Every structure is written in structure tokens, then in C-alpha cells.
Amino acid sequence: MKFYTDAEVKEELFGKLGTPERDAFESELENFLIGEAIKQMRLKQNLTQEQLGERIGVKRAQISKLESGKNVAFSTVRRVFKAMGATSATLELANLGRVALW
Numbered sequence: 001m002k003f004y005t006d007a008e009v010k011e012e013l014f015g016k017l018g019t020p021e022r023d024a025f026e027s028e029l030e031n032f033l034i035g036e037a038i039k040q041m042r043l044k045q046n047l048t049q050e051q052l053g054e055r056i057g058v059k060r061a062q063i064s065k066l067e068s069g070k071n072v073a074f075s076t077v078r079r080v081f082k083a084m085g086a087t088s089a090t091l092e093l094a095n096l097g098r099v100a101l102w
Contacts, residue, residue, distance in 0.1 A: 031069035034077055039067040041084050055083040 004012075011017075014025040042052050042063075049063040056079045065071045066080065 028069065031072040033069075034072050035067045035069040038063075038077070038080055041081070041086070042067075045084055047084070052080065052083065056080055 010022070010025070015021040042049070047055075048060075049067070050060040053060045053063045056076070058076075062071065062076075063080075066076060
């Protein structure tokens with residue numbers, strides 16, 4: 001039985017780093033992880049999507065899209081984390097490294 005590294009599997013399924021297919025995969029993965037972080041923090045604070053949306057002035061549907069990794073705009077992500085009381089936030093973005101939101 002041959003074992004494969006995470007990098008080997010990603011390369012086989014999504015292409016080599018720097019290719020359009022791999023870049024698209026990495027971007028989708030990063031957006032998903034940001035959305036999950038928002039969802040977990042929201043649930044930890046016992047907020048509904050509607051309540052969080054009210055805090056930042058958007059509808060529940062926008063929060064739903066954000067949590068599912070769609071429409072992930074940096075400015076919105078920043079507003080969401082601040083609205084939930086995060087005093088600072090650093091995201092690990094794979095090959096992009098760490099990104100401090102504020």
C-alpha cells in the first residue's frame with residue numbers, strides 16, 4: 001500500500017501550484033475556512049444569522065452566503081468579526097501565509 005502526502009493528493013486532484021485550476025481550488029478552500037470561522041464564532045455567541053446580519057446592516061441571506069464561502073469580501077469579513085467583539089483576528093491562508101485583519 002502506497003501512502004500519499006497531502007501535497008501529492010492536491011497536486012493530483014487539483015493541479016500543480018500556480019495553475020489556474022489549483023489557484024481556484026485554493027481560493028475556494030480559503031473562502032470556506034473563513035466562512036466556517038465566522039459560523040463557529042457566531043454559534044459560540046448563540047447568535048442567529050439574522051441577528052448577526054442586523055449587527056452589520058445586512059440581511060440573513062448575506063450571512064448565509066458568507067458562511068458558505070460565497071461573497072467573501074475582506075471588508076465584510078472584518079465588519080463581521082468586529083461586530084462579534086473580536087479585538088483582533090489573524091487568518092492562516094495556506095500558501096499566502098498569515099493575514100492580520102486588524
